[in-house]
Amino acid sequence: MNEINIRRSIRRFTDKPLTDMQIEQLLKAAMQAPSAGNAQTWEFVVVKNKNTFLKIMNIHPYATPLQTADTAIVVCGNTRRERYDGFWVQDCSAAIQNLLLKAVSLNLGAVWLGIHPIQERVDALSALLELPKDIIPLGIVAVGHPAEGYENQYIDRFHPEYIHNEKWSK
Numbered sequence: 001m002n003e004i005n006i007r008r009s010i011r012r013f014t015d016k017p018l019t020d021m022q023i024e025q026l027l028k029a030a031m032q033a034p035s036a037g038n039a040q041t042w043e044f045v046v047v048k049n050k051n052t053f054l055k056i057m058n059i060h061p062y063a064t065p066l067q068t069a070d071t072a073i074v075v076c077g078n079t080r081r082e083r084y085d086g087f088w089v090q091d092c093s094a095a096i097q098n099l100l101l102k103a104v105s106l107n108l109g110a111v112w113l114g115i116h117p118i119q120e121r122v123d124a125l126s127a128l129l130e131l132p133k134d135i136i137p138l139g140i141v142a143v144g145h146p147a148e149g150y151e152n153q154y155i156d157r158f159h160p161e162y163i164h165n166e167k168w169s170k
């Protein structure tokens, strides 16, 4: 619960690089996620090339955290691996959330940058990363050492009015 409660989107990072071990730990956490039919439809493109970051920022207007991020992990769905059509989005979203929580536990910062279902972003990123046609980018996680802290960032988002018992009307 601690990681869940203190996790926040971190959009500014220091120059300190991530280690290969840290990246592997993030990817291991991502791949522990649940998936429909245990199909594990995720694929990950790990990008460190800053020229590629610039190209992504041209494609995606809200990808500015890549200005200082060390690594971008592009989380894609492999639709050929699906057991139940259409569930790849939920599989890969669960993987991203796991990755974000692992980043907190490693004292790293991360932010989810949405790609799918904005088709222009999907098409441009697929071309840039030379993704095969069955591989669809869902989102990018920008990661690095945080230049802004998690301290005192807990915000209570519990809304009892979002809860419905038995039926909507009750």
Ligand SMILES: Cc1cc2nc3c(=O)[nH]c(=O)nc-3n(C[C@H](O)[C@H](O)[C@H](O)COP(=O)(O)O)c2cc1C
Binding pocket: 007, 008, 009, 010, 011, 062, 063, 065, 111, 112, 113, 114, 115
């Ligand atoms: C599907 C999705 C897409 C997002 N896309 C972006 C994005 O493109 N750029 C960005 O800076 N943040 C993006 N975010 C992060 C949200 O802005 C952030 O989670 C939200 O404002 C709540 O803040 P918190 O993460 O600090 O709790 C995205 C989050 C989700 C779940």
